[in-house]
Amino acid sequence: MARYRAAIVGTGAIATAHAAALRALGDRVELAAVVDVDRARATAFAAEWSVPTVAADLAGLLTGEHLDLVHICTPPAAHVPLALDCLRAGAHVVVEKPPTLSLADLDVLVEASRETGSHLATIFQHRFGAGAARLRGLIAAGELGRPLLATCETLWYRDQAYYEVPWRGKWETEGGGPTMGHGIHQFDLLLSVLGPWEQVTAVAARQARPVVTEDVSMALVTFADGTVASVVNSVLSPRQVSALRFDFEYATVELSHLYGYTDANWTITPAPGHEDLAERWAKASDSTEITDHLPQLTAVLDALDAGAPPPVTLAETRQTMEFIAAIYASAFTRRPISRGEIGAGHPFATSMNGTGAPWETSR
Known part of the structure; x- marks a missing residue:
C-alpha cells in the first residue's frame, strides 16, 4: 500500500x-x-x-x-x-x-x-463507529421499517474558566457556541443516519456564560422522508450526556455516552413481533471504541489508495454546516428555514450570527 x-x-x-x-x-x-x-x-x-x-x-x-x-x-x-x-x-x-x-x-x-x-x-469521527455503521446498514436494508422520530442531545457543561481562552465564545473566532462547536458531532451523526433535512425551526439563548454567542439552542427538524427530530445543544448542563434516539416502525435504537462510544453504549428495543432484531444486533457487536480518530483516518487512507475523495467529503460537510446556519437563522429571525434557502449573499451564509443575535444590543 x-x-x-x-x-x-x-x-x-x-x-x-x-x-x-x-x-x-x-x-x-x-x-x-x-x-x-x-x-x-x-x-x-x-x-x-x-x-x-x-x-x-x-x-x-x-x-x-x-x-x-x-x-x-x-x-x-x-x-x-x-x-x-x-x-x-x-x-x-x-x-x-x-x-x-x-x-x-x-x-x-x-x-x-x-x-x-x-x-x-x-473530522466527524462519530460517524465511523461500528454501531453507527450497523444502524445505517439496517436502515438501508429496510429491516427497521420507516424512521419516524429522533432526538439528539448534547448536554455538556463548560464553566466560565473554559471561556478564558481568548478565541472561545466569539462569532469571529469560534463561529458560534455549542451549536457550532459542541453539538456538531452528535447532530452530524444524526444527519448521517437520517439523510437530508428539509426544514428547521429553532431557538437559541445566552443564559449564563460570559460569551457573545449562544450557550444553548434547540431545534425541531423535518427530514426529506418525513421523519421529525429534536436537537438540543447546551454547555450549561451539570449532568452531562451525549444521546441519540431513533424510533423506527420495528425498533427503538439508542446511543448514550459522553465524548466517545463503544457498542456497549448502543441499545436496541424491538417492537412486539420483531424480537429477532435484538439478536441480530448483538451478533454483530464490535469492541472498537470511538474516542479517537483512527477509524476515520483509516477510511481516509483507504479512499486515497483507491483514488476516491476521503470521508467526510465536502458535500457531506456542507449538509451539516448548512444545518448549523439554519439553526441560527431560524433562531434569530424567528421563522422556519428550509434547506437551500441560505444561498450566496444571504446574511447567514457569510456569518453564523447573520443579522445579529437578539442579545447583541450593540448591532
Missing part, C-alpha cells in the same frame, strides 16, 4: 488524537512534520511523537517538503487560509471541526478543491 507523508498544523490538545491515529496506521503513513507558531510547544510535541521536522510557517513547509496529507488542528479561524495553502500546493487536507466559520468560507474550499483536484475531509 502507498506510504503517505503527513504533517500536523497546530499542536494543541486535539493534535494528540491525530498523532496517535497516524502512529497506529503504521507504515501506511509517516508523520513527517509539525507546524505551530509556538516553537517550544511544537518542539516538545515533535519530540514526544518522533517527528523529524518542526516549522513555524506552513507555507514555507509546503514549499520545501513533499506532503500528501496535512492535518489542521488550529483554532477554527485559521482553518480556511491554511487549508487553501495546502490544496493549492497539491496536499490533501484533514481538518478539525468546525471546518470553517461560515457556509461562504466552506464554499471557497469547495471551489479550491474542485480547481486543484486535492481533497478536504472534515
Whole structure:
C-alpha cells in the first residue's frame, strides 16, 4: 500500500488524537512534520511523537517538503487560509471541526478543491463507529421499517474558566457556541443516519456564560422522508450526556455516552413481533471504541489508495454546516428555514450570527 507523508498544523490538545491515529496506521503513513507558531510547544510535541521536522510557517513547509496529507488542528479561524495553502500546493487536507466559520468560507474550499483536484475531509469521527455503521446498514436494508422520530442531545457543561481562552465564545473566532462547536458531532451523526433535512425551526439563548454567542439552542427538524427530530445543544448542563434516539416502525435504537462510544453504549428495543432484531444486533457487536480518530483516518487512507475523495467529503460537510446556519437563522429571525434557502449573499451564509443575535444590543 502507498506510504503517505503527513504533517500536523497546530499542536494543541486535539493534535494528540491525530498523532496517535497516524502512529497506529503504521507504515501506511509517516508523520513527517509539525507546524505551530509556538516553537517550544511544537518542539516538545515533535519530540514526544518522533517527528523529524518542526516549522513555524506552513507555507514555507509546503514549499520545501513533499506532503500528501496535512492535518489542521488550529483554532477554527485559521482553518480556511491554511487549508487553501495546502490544496493549492497539491496536499490533501484533514481538518478539525468546525471546518470553517461560515457556509461562504466552506464554499471557497469547495471551489479550491474542485480547481486543484486535492481533497478536504472534515473530522466527524462519530460517524465511523461500528454501531453507527450497523444502524445505517439496517436502515438501508429496510429491516427497521420507516424512521419516524429522533432526538439528539448534547448536554455538556463548560464553566466560565473554559471561556478564558481568548478565541472561545466569539462569532469571529469560534463561529458560534455549542451549536457550532459542541453539538456538531452528535447532530452530524444524526444527519448521517437520517439523510437530508428539509426544514428547521429553532431557538437559541445566552443564559449564563460570559460569551457573545449562544450557550444553548434547540431545534425541531423535518427530514426529506418525513421523519421529525429534536436537537438540543447546551454547555450549561451539570449532568452531562451525549444521546441519540431513533424510533423506527420495528425498533427503538439508542446511543448514550459522553465524548466517545463503544457498542456497549448502543441499545436496541424491538417492537412486539420483531424480537429477532435484538439478536441480530448483538451478533454483530464490535469492541472498537470511538474516542479517537483512527477509524476515520483509516477510511481516509483507504479512499486515497483507491483514488476516491476521503470521508467526510465536502458535500457531506456542507449538509451539516448548512444545518448549523439554519439553526441560527431560524433562531434569530424567528421563522422556519428550509434547506437551500441560505444561498450566496444571504446574511447567514457569510456569518453564523447573520443579522445579529437578539442579545447583541450593540448591532
